[in-house]
Amino acid sequence: MPGNANSIPPLSSTREDNEDHYRTLLRTERRWRDIQPWLESKGYLLRPRYMPNWKPSWDDEETKLDAEDSQINALLVVMDATRLSDGELVLLKLVNLSENPDEVKTTEYFSAEPLKSHPRNHCVPLLDILAIPGRTSSDYSVILVFPFLRRFQDPRMKTVGEVMEFIRQILEGLQFMHSCHFAHRDAMDLNIMMDPKSMYPNMFHPIEKSLNRNFKGKAKHSTRTAQPAKYYLIDFGLSRMYDPKNGPPLDYPVLGGDKSVPEFKKHPRDQYNPFPTDIYYVGNMIQETFLDKTRGLEFMTTLVADMIQDDPSKRPDIDEVVRRFDVLLRQLRWWTLRSRLVYNDETPFVSFRRYVTHWIRTTGHILLLRSALPTPKQ
Structure with a gap:
């Protein structure tokens, strides 16, 4: 979904709800920023915006429009990344196992052989699954890695x-x-x-x-x-x-x-x-x-x-x-x-x-x- 700091899709027409949504986006971005070094150690690199020491590259609102690092991912639980082993663009999805165990089980089921290679299988393939260290059952506990579609x-x-x-x-x-x-x-x-x-x-x-x-x-x-x-x-x-x-x-x-x-x-x-x-x-x-x-x-x-x-x-x-x-x-x-x-x-x-x-x-x-x-x- 296209988006930047000036075009975050609102959840409601009210100003209060829009501000709440913006704050939620910022909290989500900080979450990705905090685990970026760990993700890199696992072979996945986030965009510069999500580096721990990131500073905006733009000087004003006009130059911001042309800045790559002004682009916000507004989907909250998913993030794009580059797989370091081959430079492929992939999608990372945060999943709370305690709240949504069926998603992981179903995805793994269709991504395991012999179903994975079946010519009629059109379930998105799971490339990797990462257990986030130090997470509790009340927080997102795993990251599913998918092709970027x-x-x-x-x-x-x-x-x-x-x-x-x-x-x-x-x-x-x-x-x-x-x-x-x-x-x-x-x-x-x-x-x-x-x-x-x-x-x-x-x-x-x-x-x-x-x-x-x-x-x-x-x-x-x-x-x-x-x-x-x-x-x-x-x-x-x-x-x-x-x-x-x-x-x-x-x-x-x-x-x-x-x-x-x-x-x-x-x-x-x-x-x-x-x-x-x-x-x-x-x-x-x-x-x-x-x-x-x-x-x-x-x-x-x-x-x-x-x-x-x-x-x-x-x-x-x-x-x-x-x-x-x-x-x-x-x-x-x-x-x-x-x-x-x-x-x-x-x-x-x-x-x-x-x-x-x-x-x-x-x-x-x-x-x-x-x-x-x-x-x-x-």
Whole structure:
């Protein structure tokens, strides 16, 4: 999330709450600063702002705007870092084991062999786990290290084929979790990410993602068709494994990022099977991200409508969703997959310019024999 000392996202419109949020950010920054030497001893280097003896590099508000060390990470429990062994950009996440043990257990489960190397596994891989020394059970006790990912729709997808490959991967990933008897329970848009390394070979600045890592100049990138991307499900804080020997699972609602789940709104104190709720989450993500905002994916309307039905018992299970999606995908011609994804917010001038650019780019893709369905190599 882009941000600096002058653009901290407020939690409320009231001045008092904004000031509280700013103070929370400062306390969080000091926490990262305090453990920076220990992190470096473990092989992870934070940005200059978080060094123990850091002093601002800017002289005034004008020069502050161009200063890399003015960039604040406003997400509180996560921090970017450079892995010293290879210079890779990684994400550090603070997790309180006493409050959230399931996240660590689920992440470790899908990051251990043989599941880790399974081609259908789209759970974000765990690179490392660090136990913070001197921490008590009332404080964050471990740091999970992940690849540094990017929002799945940043930059926007450009073709029908790029969207279909994205949906294919996410359905595949959810199907894999369900086959392992895990429900994600928060599979909304913010918990679906893209591995950007293929599109951004030199990566980008972790806060101001439009800029290079050195905060100078634009971060160059390719399209997904030229460099296919892999997508991941993240954030397993609400995920849970259910023993199939006990029959269809029942659990009380947990409110994740998507507050629109029909069964939770109607009867919030009842127990529900969490697997149909996962179907709703993904279907609603497709509806709100693509069907409501673009033209060219109308063939997905019926399947998505079935996924987001109010009655969870009427929603197809993930195997049926994948089967129906595969049928739809096989019916699409190459020219449909290569067609431009038209966004509803385009002006006529922007639309014309994008059409011209699209067909020039598409001609190059065809000549270079690039697939209309950009599936990354395993």
